[in-house]
Amino acid sequence: MTDMPQADAGPDRTPRPDTGRRRVVIVGGGFAGLACARELAGADVQVVLIDRRNHHLFQPLLYQVSTAALSPADIAVAIRRVLHKAGNVDVVLAEVTGVDRADARVRLKDGGHIPYDQLVLATGSVYHYFAHPEWRDHAPAPKSIAEARRIRARLLGAFERAESCPDPAERRALMTVVVVGGGPTGVEMAGTVAELARYTLRGDFRRIDPAEARILLVEAGPRLLAAFPPDLGDYARGRLKRMGVEVRLDQPVEAIDDGGVTLAGERIDAATVVWGAGIRAAPGADWVGGTADRTGRLPVTANLSLPGDPAIFALGDLALFEQDGKPLPALAQVAQQQGRHLGRALRRSDAPPPYRYRTRGDTAVIGRHAAVYTYGRFKLTGRLAWLLWSIAHVYLLIGFQRRTLVMLQWVWRYLTFERGARLID
């Protein structure tokens, strides 16, 4: 089926290398990769899904882990579990380091390799600190469970330290939270930090009043939620203001260090800085030697394959897919749709048909009862948008247990402002 392994490629790590069936290798168990694998379940194809982690993570809710509302396990599910009935799918816990296109195989970090007939790259994205990689240490981003835990520990730890801090200026800095980036992640994060401080922690301290925490949302551009219609960004800004969040527009971050940030020449001392400003595709482009755009995305053809290599596909945040002259945004629903489309197509052996994104609308949440939703020209804000946001996110969650438990915690939190995951690790 494929070349013999060469000495420098290490041993063949394919689980069940001898099925004799067409082999589809999927790299990444996020929304795109998992949807693709699920569609291929039961097909006359051997599927190998490779991921560095054993779990699929519901990233759109990671900010809730960062703010102690949900536990990591509430938004994660073992990839094996999701695919356990798919007898033709093998899940491999391994890190991919490259792709040998000439020999049609994927290289693994442990020195082995896995040959493919068709390769699906769905490696997602990471937060990007532009020209300042050193900011990462000072301003973690809610992208992995470990980072979300780090944010949670910083946030809760700062209030603890403020409680026993005799110096007023230092206490002020400990009670200052700066969220960088006015997109959906930043808006959600700022809103939920405000709720944490104003309601959840209220009454738990004796010397400080958490409600006096200073929360800043900083955006380099002229408005919040730039991907949404302007009035929705204005609505978000107004709601955040009412919740006590200072929104700073047109203020690019100039410096971030251990003690705070500098914005437009103004120094702001802050113990907690959270990053939600920019993403960059994970290093799938380097593996295939493709020409990536400036955020690392691989341009793909209409059927999601690489130009000139119909056996390799790129999906989700990694893919630069143009539709009506514009690239599709990095959204879970885009990734999931592309995964499904490609999975259905790969069941057959002929080339996949062209893909077209059909939006179900875009939504971002600001806080209790406050969200925005847009679908074409239709726009919605407030309570009903919040309900839509909740339903959409619960629907997207995989696995019945997850859905029920998360739903119960939301309802509980809604009624009480209580947070169940106030752990400083």
Place this chain on the structure above:
Amino acid sequence: MTDMPQADAGPDRTPRPDTGRRRVVIVGGGFAGLACARELAGADVQVVLIDRRNHHLFQPLLYQVSTAALSPADIAVAIRRVLHKAGNVDVVLAEVTGVDRADARVRLKDGGHIPYDQLVLATGSVYHYFAHPEWRDHAPAPKSIAEARRIRARLLGAFERAESCPDPAERRALMTVVVVGGGPTGVEMAGTVAELARYTLRGDFRRIDPAEARILLVEAGPRLLAAFPPDLGDYARGRLKRMGVEVRLDQPVEAIDDGGVTLAGERIDAATVVWGAGIRAAPGADWVGGTADRTGRLPVTANLSLPGDPAIFALGDLALFEQDGKPLPALAQVAQQQGRHLGRALRRSDAPPPYRYRTRGDTAVIGRHAAVYTYGRFKLTGRLAWLLWSIAHVYLLIGFQRRTLVMLQWVWRYLTFERGARLID
């Protein structure tokens, strides 16, 4: 109220140092310390509760975190939250490094100190590796959240590695779990690991069958559950055997290393070794210069104070309290009762009355439908004992949300053998 701070004792870190009321300082927010603080809520006493962690941990269920059944947040609650209505109680997140008895103050790691009128030491216990502290790296024990996560990652990671391991002997070692210690912790751990392998993971792998995992429970003494009547130990052994656990009695562990254990001259290769063999009191005895017993416990008088120092008390796992000629065991219910007793007494300014432990019976769980329960001469095994165990543990859990969610997960797991927290960090 107390001496002026001396230069070498650092600043006074008492929150609200000027209340003028009698000050009770409690070190440790476990079962004993928290129960004591709760009883003191609303009293005409200033209470300062110091803990290294921001959360109270329900340690008896940590083994369920280790085996992916529960999330850390399910069995932890912010200490501040529990005490938020107790306006006379301050919670301080800090590490105690010593006690100056002459000056009646507690020293903190950050260089400060907190003066007390009465001091309650409730620092609990840690796992003890006898003469082999180096075993800790190879055989973590379920005592903190971080260690429980480590066990979980090892256990799940070993099955992952086994799935892609071509060598039969290595695969066998990866699928071998050794639990050291035949007390309640060891029995619970071995039973739940067996259920994880035989039921939860079944069908999730393609090349290995997790049900073929080898699970050993190793005890140096002649029987399991030595603190229980002998026939209950025999029952536990029989149940574990039926669940596929190899029980080794009279086999002290001779060596533990990266690759496995040596028992009575026999080498057993195992990727996962879990320690549940012995505990030792946390270093409260060193602080007060008391004469501790060989497991670090501080002998206390009938009213839980130190002999010769009526202003200092020791509770729970730290205290060596003799009743009817025998020391009380290191149990959550002992700690909680002592905390309550002392808390009630300290509301008044006179010396506390003598304490007497009133057992509500002892229980240990082996697995689904299988537990033991003993109360005086009354003994119970099987389904009803399991129900009692469940009720007792849910009852002990603090906070309404905790109880409901944990209960729901138990019910869910009971019906499906599903595990919700299969995260490898």
